[in-house]
Amino acid sequence: MEKENELFGVKEIARRANVSTATVDRVLHNRTGVSEKTKAKINAIIKEMDYQPNILASRLASKKIISLAALIPDVSEETDFWSAPLNGIRRAEGEMRQYGVQVQVFLFDLNDKDSFSEQIRHVLEGGFHGILISPSFIEETKKFASECARRKIPYLFIDSDIPGLHSLAYIGPHLRKSGYVGAKLLTYRLEPAKKVLIINISKEIDNFNYLEIEDGFRAYFNDNNQPNEIVRIDIRETDYQSVARHLTYVFHLNKDIGAAFVTNSRVHTVASFLKNSHRTHVSLIGYDFVKENVDYLEDNVIDFLICHRPDDQGYRGMMTLYQTLVMNAPVAKQNYMPIDIVTKENYEFYQN
Amino acid sequence: MEKENELFGVKEIARRANVSTATVDRVLHNRTGVSEKTKAKINAIIKEMDYQPNILASRLASKKIISLAALIPDVSEETDFWSAPLNGIRRAEGEMRQYGVQVQVFLFDLNDKDSFSEQIRHVLEGGFHGILISPSFIEETKKFASECARRKIPYLFIDSDIPGLHSLAYIGPHLRKSGYVGAKLLTYRLEPAKKVLIINISKEIDNFNYLEIEDGFRAYFNDNNQPNEIVRIDIRETDYQSVARHLTYVFHLNKDIGAAFVTNSRVHTVASFLKNSHRTHVSLIGYDFVKENVDYLEDNVIDFLICHRPDDQGYRGMMTLYQTLVMNAPVAKQNYMPIDIVTKENYEFYQN
DNA sequence: ATGGATTACGGGCACGTGCCCGTAAAGGTA
DNA sequence: TACCTTTACGGGCACGTGCCCGTAATCCAT
Numbered sequence: 001m002e003k004e005n006e007l008f009g010v011k012e013i014a015r016r017a018n019v020s021t022a023t024v025d026r027v028l029h030n031r032t033g034v035s036e037k038t039k040a041k042i043n044a045i046i047k048e049m050d051y052q053p054n055i056l057a058s059r060l061a062s063k064k065i066i067s068l069a070a071l072i073p074d075v076s077e078e079t080d081f082w083s084a085p086l087n088g089i090r091r092a093e094g095e096m097r098q099y100g101v102q103v104q105v106f107l108f109d110l111n112d113k114d115s116f117s118e119q120i121r122h123v124l125e126g127g128f129h130g131i132l133i134s135p136s137f138i139e140e141t142k143k144f145a146s147e148c149a150r151r152k153i154p155y156l157f158i159d160s161d162i163p164g165l166h167s168l169a170y171i172g173p174h175l176r177k178s179g180y181v182g183a184k185l186l187t188y189r190l191e192p193a194k195k196v197l198i199i200n201i202s203k204e205i206d207n208f209n210y211l212e213i214e215d216g217f218r219a220y221f222n223d224n225n226q227p228n229e230i231v232r233i234d235i236r237e238t239d240y241q242s243v244a245r246h247l248t249y250v251f252h253l254n255k256d257i258g259a260a261f262v263t264n265s266r267v268h269t270v271a272s273f274l275k276n277s278h279r280t281h282v283s284l285i286g287y288d289f290v291k292e293n294v295d296y297l298e299d300n301v302i303d304f305l306i307c308h309r310p311d312d313q314g315y316r317g318m319m320t321l322y323q324t325l326v327m328n329a330p331v332a333k334q335n336y337m338p339i340d341i342v343t344k345e346n347y348e349f350y351q352n
Numbered sequence: 353m354e355k356e357n358e359l360f361g362v363k364e365i366a367r368r369a370n371v372s373t374a375t376v377d378r379v380l381h382n383r384t385g386v387s388e389k390t391k392a393k394i395n396a397i398i399k400e401m402d403y404q405p406n407i408l409a410s411r412l413a414s415k416k417i418i419s420l421a422a423l424i425p426d427v428s429e430e431t432d433f434w435s436a437p438l439n440g441i442r443r444a445e446g447e448m449r450q451y452g453v454q455v456q457v458f459l460f461d462l463n464d465k466d467s468f469s470e471q472i473r474h475v476l477e478g479g480f481h482g483i484l485i486s487p488s489f490i491e492e493t494k495k496f497a498s499e500c501a502r503r504k505i506p507y508l509f510i511d512s513d514i515p516g517l518h519s520l521a522y523i524g525p526h527l528r529k530s531g532y533v534g535a536k537l538l539t540y541r542l543e544p545a546k547k548v549l550i551i552n553i554s555k556e557i558d559n560f561n562y563l564e565i566e567d568g569f570r571a572y573f574n575d576n577n578q579p580n581e582i583v584r585i586d587i588r589e590t591d592y593q594s595v596a597r598h599l600t601y602v603f604h605l606n607k608d609i610g611a612a613f614v615t616n617s618r619v620h621t622v623a624s625f626l627k628n629s630h631r632t633h634v635s636l637i638g639y640d641f642v643k644e645n646v647d648y649l650e651d652n653v654i655d656f657l658i659c660h661r662p663d664d665q666g667y668r669g670m671m672t673l674y675q676t677l678v679m680n681a682p683v684a685k686q687n688y689m690p691i692d693i694v695t696k697e698n699y700e701f702y703q704n
Numbered sequence: 705a706t707g708g709a710t711t712a713c714g715g716g717c718a719c720g721t722g723c724c725c726g727t728a729a730a731g732g733t734a
Numbered sequence: 735t736a737c738c739t740t741t742a743c744g745g746g747c748a749c750g751t752g753c754c755c756g757t758a759a760t761c762c763a764t
Contacts, residue, residue: 008750009750009751010750010751011750011751019713019714020713020714020715021714021715021750021751021752022713022714022715022716022752022753022754023712023713023714025751025752025753026712026713028751029752029753031753032711032712033711033712033713034711034712034713035711035712035713038712038713052450053750053751054412054450054749054750054751055450055751056408056409056411056412056450056451056749056750056751057408057412057719057749057750057751057752058750058751058752059408059719059751060406060408060409060412060718060719060720060721060749060750060751060752061718061719061750061751061752061753062719062751062752062753063718063719063752063753064752098404098406098407098408099408174701177697177698177700177701180697181695181697181698184695184696184697185695188540188541189540189541220697336701337701338692338698338701338702338703339697339698339701340690340692340693340698341692341693341695341698343533343536343537343693344536345529345532345533345536345572345691346529346533346690346691346692346693348529349526349529349688349689349690349691350690351690360720361720361721362720362721363720363721371743371744372743372744372745373720373721373722373744374722374723374724374743374744374745374746375742375743375744377721377722377723378742378743380721381722381723383723384741384742385741385742385743386741386742386743387741387742387743390742390743405720405721406719406720406721408719408720408721409719409720409721409722409749410720410721410722411721411749412719412720412721412722412748412749412750412751413720413721413722413723413748413749414721414722414723414749415722415723415748415749416722
């Protein structure tokens with residue numbers, strides 16, 4: 001039975017140090033106006049008491065509201081993937097508002113690099129205390145990062161990472177391992193003679209995520225001496241007709257494809273093709289818990305979906321900023337999300 | 353652009369109603385001492401303003417601390433499964449303490465019904481404002497529930513549910529569906545001629561959880577016209593020697609067992625047996641992210657672990673009580689946890 | 705010595721709510 | 735009318751921290 005000796009706060013410190021609470025306050029917020037001698041004495045007492053400020057009182061008394069910004073892609077007609085992180089951000093906002101935190105969301109067009117740059121300008125002008133950002137374009141993000149460093153604004157990445165920058169944290173998947181998991185699932189019941197098809201459907205040329213995923217996918221084959229031949233295809237158009245055309249060609253060239261792995265959420269387009277061309281015996285795995293994909297899970301066309309809790313990414317991202325700024329708690333720099341496996345049987349309980 | 357008109361709180365209400373803040377306070381906490389007329393007027397204003405009390409100020413001003421109890425099984429030498437929920441409970445405690453909430457944990461022995469009853473007595477005597485409980489023994493839990501109802505103490509169940517009682521919520525897996533998922537994974541690459549073995553290792557006779565799981569497992573076979581024959585075995589001793597003896601016998605009788613499904617966390621005992629008897633070609637699936645199991649995942653003896661985020665169950669359970677008591681927010685009565693699939697490839701990122 | 709600037713500190717109000725205590729008004733009894 | 739009880743309400747302090755404002759003390763230049 002140990003008693004937490006936190007009977008008093010600032011007043012107790014002031015009493016012990018023979019100063020006023022105001023002076024203690026100055027030390028706590030390292031403002032000017034305290035002699036080195038008393039500062040040292042107060043700091044010693046603070047350490048000795050293991051003083052923890054009462055956040056309730058602190059937030060209540062503090063006039064200044066903390067404002068956070070989130071910069072993520074807009075929901076497009078191609079994919080509503082980003083509605084999930086947005087959801088998590090909103091959820092965090094709701095919880096934080098009563099603690100004097102405001103959240104502002106900025107959206108950009110994934111197919112328009114300029115919109116990204118423009119929103120970055122807006123965010124930087126907004127005078128926010130912390131920023132969450134999806135670093136979809138590398139060079140622009142690097143410029144953003146150095147500007148944040150100059151202004152001493154903490155920022156963190158979600159969904160994909162750009163290593164080497166001084167972000168507060170990364171919250172998202174370990175993409176390489178994610179591809180590794182995909183390979184495991186895809187080969188779990190695959191006959192040795194069958195070929196495996198990797199499909200990347202993406203307009204953006206400089207999207208680097210799928211490279212990591214594919215790398216991990218191939219690593220699994222190496223590590224496990226998986227005998228299957230790997231075929232790969234890049235498709236730069238996202239509409240069904242184009243995808244179907246490319247796939248028809250690939251399946252024509254390779255008669256014995258037993259499994260297909262799509263490196264992003266557009267797996268439903270492939271599913272549609274497989275179903276239409278009566279190839280549902282091909283095992284199919286792809287990414288993300290979006291409605292179209294779940295429909296094909298239900299329909300037994302997609303075998304597994306891999307998912308990285310995008311909702312939670314948004315939530316945790318905002319909460320991490322909050323923790324840092326309000327309670328300045330230490331934060332893990334790498335915050336890898338679980339690599340979730342979603343099937344027809346468990347999807348109804350999945351929490352994004 | 354809509355402005356939240358929450359500029360003021362109780363004072364604003366008081367001003368509009370031409371009363372003092374004290375009177376508003378009395379209405380808010382429906383205490384006595386307010387005439388029906390002014391009460392109605394104030395309530396109208398409250399509704400009109402959509403007044404949300406400032407929880408910071410409320411918790412700060414309120415002397416009374418809210419105390420919560422958690423009643424869960426102790427960690428035993430048989431399994432440290434319950435260390436995970438305890439972990440989540442502690443995590444919640446840490447977050448809530450600064451908001452004036454205290455948590456007390458009561459542990460009982462899963463093999464000793466009397467210890468359960470005794471701890472229930474202690475919990476009820478403790479005068480707690482809310483209780484989280486793992487309803488391991490049905491009859492005792494029912495008595496507990498009616499006593500709570502009498503005293504108007506909200507309580508909720510985690511890990512397993514007893515329907516028909518007026519618990520605040522259930523936070524745990526949908527066991528039937530969980531068995532369903534197990535069957536899917538187990539049969540995913542199973543040859544039609546192979547038999548499937550269901551193994552239940554448990555001392556407790558009245559443990560009803562595995563019945564649900566097994567029911568779901570068999571339902572999958574029915575729903576999918578799975579041709580494999582199912583063999584089942586109950587083992588009432590949990591030590592390795594006994595388990596090995598029973599399994600030796602079963603595998604002797606059934607030469608063509610291709611996959612085994614263990615209905616709880618003791619799958620590592622089976623894994624050990626399979627490894628020792630050179631039967632690692634048998635697919636093996638079981639429950640829970642405990643160290644022994646993960647070791648056999650790593651060792652390729654266990655194919656999949658199914659897991660229901662026990663840590664999160666503890667955390668959410670306590671948080672739900674907190675939400676109910678402090679902000680009296682509405683709560684979902686059924687709160688099914690995701691049915692997570694853990695493999696050798698993704699376990700390192702798994703979050704209990 | 706006088707004045708002004710700077711440093712080092714204390715007093716005290718404010719944040720929004722909880723709640724104790726005091727009291728005027730209304731009602732009841734002899 | 736005098737006295738007591740009950741009802742209905744207001745005043746005001748407290749919670750722990752943030753921060754504005756005032757001021758004694760020290761220092762420096764005239």
